[in-house]
Amino acid sequence: MIPTLAELRAxxxxxxxxxxxxxxxxxxxxADPAGEGVRVFTKVYSGQARAxxxxxxxxxxxxxxxxxxxxxxxxxxDLFDVAGDTTAAGSVVLAGAPPAxxxxxxxxxxxxxxxxxxxxxxxxxxxYSGIGIxxxxxxxxxxxxxxxxxxxxxxxxxxxxxVSDHMAVAAIGTDTGGSVRIPATLCGLTGFKPTARRVPLxxxxxxxxxxxxxxxxxASVRCCALLDAIxxxxxxxxxxxxxxRGMRLALPVTVVQDGMDSQVAAAFQxxxxxxxxxxxxxxxxxxxxxxxxxxxxxxxxxxxxxxxxWHRALIERSADAYDPRVLSRIRRGQSMSAADLLELLQxxxxxxxxxxxxxxxxxxxIMPTVPIVAPTLAEMADDDAYYRNNALILRNPTFINFLxxxxxxxxxxxxxxxxxxxxxAAAGGRxxxxxxxxMAVEACLRRA
Numbered sequence: 001m002i003p004t005l006a007e008l009r010a011x012x013x014x015x016x017x018x019x020x021x022x023x024x025x026x027x028x029x030x031a032d033p034a035g036e037g038v039r040v041f042t043k044v045y046s047g048q049a050r051a052x053x054x055x056x057x058x059x060x061x062x063x064x065x066x067x068x069x070x071x072x073x074x075x076x077x078d079l080f081d082v083a084g085d086t087t088a089a090g091s092v093v094l095a096g097a098p099p100a101x102x103x104x105x106x107x108x109x110x111x112x113x114x115x116x117x118x119x120x121x122x123x124x125x126x127x128y129s130g131i132g133i134x135x136x137x138x139x140x141x142x143x144x145x146x147x148x149x150x151x152x153x154x155x156x157x158x159x160x161x162x163v164s165d166h167m168a169v170a171a172i173g174t175d176t177g178g179s180v181r182i183p184a185t186l187c188g189l190t191g192f193k194p195t196a197r198r199v200p201l202x203x204x205x206x207x208x209x210x211x212x213x214x215x216x217x218x219a220s221v222r223c224c225a226l227l228d229a230i231x232x233x234x235x236x237x238x239x240x241x242x243x244x245r246g247m248r249l250a251l252p253v254t255v256v257q258d259g260m261d262s263q264v265a266a267a268f269q270x271x272x273x274x275x276x277x278x279x280x281x282x283x284x285x286x287x288x289x290x291x292x293x294x295x296x297x298x299x300x301x302x303x304x305x306x307x308x309x310w311h312r313a314l315i316e317r318s319a320d321a322y323d324p325r326v327l328s329r330i331r332r333g334q335s336m337s338a339a340d341l342l343e344l345l346q347x348x349x350x351x352x353x354x355x356x357x358x359x360x361x362x363x364x365x366i367m368p369t370v371p372i373v374a375p376t377l378a379e380m381a382d383d384d385a386y387y388r389n390n391a392l393i394l395r396n397p398t399f400i401n402f403l404x405x406x407x408x409x410x411x412x413x414x415x416x417x418x419x420x421x422x423x424x425a426a427a428g429g430r431x432x433x434x435x436x437x438x439m440a441v442e443a444c445l446r447r448a
Contacts, residue, residue, distance in 0.1 A: 019071030070114035104203025121158030132157030153183035178397025185421030241439035245279030308333030369421030
């Protein structure tokens with residue numbers, strides 16, 4: 001079992017643990033030659049982390065704990081600036097770039113809260129895939145099935161495995177089309193994608209600024225809520241679990257359940273049954289806008305347009321150094337015209353308004369986060385299989401990024417079976433309501 005942040009804080013407060021011991025244990029898991037550390041981290045801050053942990057123990061001993069995450073080892077994705085480091089974003093293309101002169105906004109907030117940052121986690125190059133494969137630094141193996149060798153999900157691949165393998169107690173990733181929720185789901189964890197504007201993007205290397213958001217991967221919904229409050233600067237009391245009886249959830253029947261494999265279908269239907277028994281009202285609804293999104297993005301989408309604008313000079317100099325699968329997706333934006341982009345932005349505004357109107361009477365939408373269990377790395381050697389699975393894995397989470405909404409993925413599988421996730425999603429700005437609902441849903445599913 002992965003301990004929650006509340007459990008670890010209690011251990012520290014009661015003197016049953018110290019920050020230094022927790023940090024040394026995390027660093028030992030990272031350094032274990034039989035483990036995944038070499039593929040999970042692109043850089044480890046061993047010395048800095050131990051020094052920060054010692055300082056944290058002194059502060060706690062003086063009654064000066066800075067927050068609920070004081071002294072806890074946390075990992076950050078390899079696209080956040082750390083002063084003095086070059087931000088690589090899972091690539092080798094930026095190897096010669098100047099180091100960052102200051103920390104990313106979220107790094108400053110974590111440090112101010114007393115977090116011990118143990119290192120930078122591996123990711124899909126430039127965050128442009130939901131699979132999690134990285135040809136430059138290796139690919140972390142999914143903890144569910146190491147023997148077969150399954151994908152971790154991406155793009156925050158190392159972030160999820162750092163938590164599942166006790167290398168960090170929580171991880172901070174980014175989510176442009178599911179990159180927090182997908183690896184959380186496939187690795188059996190909880191992941192939260194906030195409304196994009198909720199957490200500052202300063203110092204985070206972008207994929208598509210209109211879609212990018214920053215969120216946590218952790219052991220529970222409450223862990224995610226606590227981290228979200230720190231990342232967002234929200235100093236209001238944490239939300240409490242909602243009352244499930246009478247909650248109205250919309251279950252889209254358009255697209256989101258297409259292609260579900262038998263394991264995810266069984267886990268999802270089992271979760272729906274338990275929620276219904278707890279008094280949740282689940283209505284199946286048509287959301288034709290979901291069916292229309294592929295056509296809206298046919299010219300390359302916002303990720304294509306924005307990534308091409310950011311990468312074009314680098315590609316001109318160093319195209320051969322890119323992961324070819326990432327490069328091909330970035331190049332989709334090359335043929336987009338200004339008129340294409342303007343039409344896309346206008347279409348998005350209409351799309352958001354239409355979806356928001358359709359779900360206005362509900363507390364949230366509910367759907368499978370990912371419709372399939374993690375495929376094997378061997379299967380992903382074939383390009384056709386890679387692109388087909390990537391599209392399927394990204395499909396449901398991407399709807400919520402395009403909506404400019406917020407979403408939470410909670411595990412819904414039977415312990416010991418293939419990990420599967422249930423996604424709760426709502427329109428932008430309803431983050432606290434989704435987290436409150438998620439706490440209640442999580443409790444219901446865990447009682448089963």
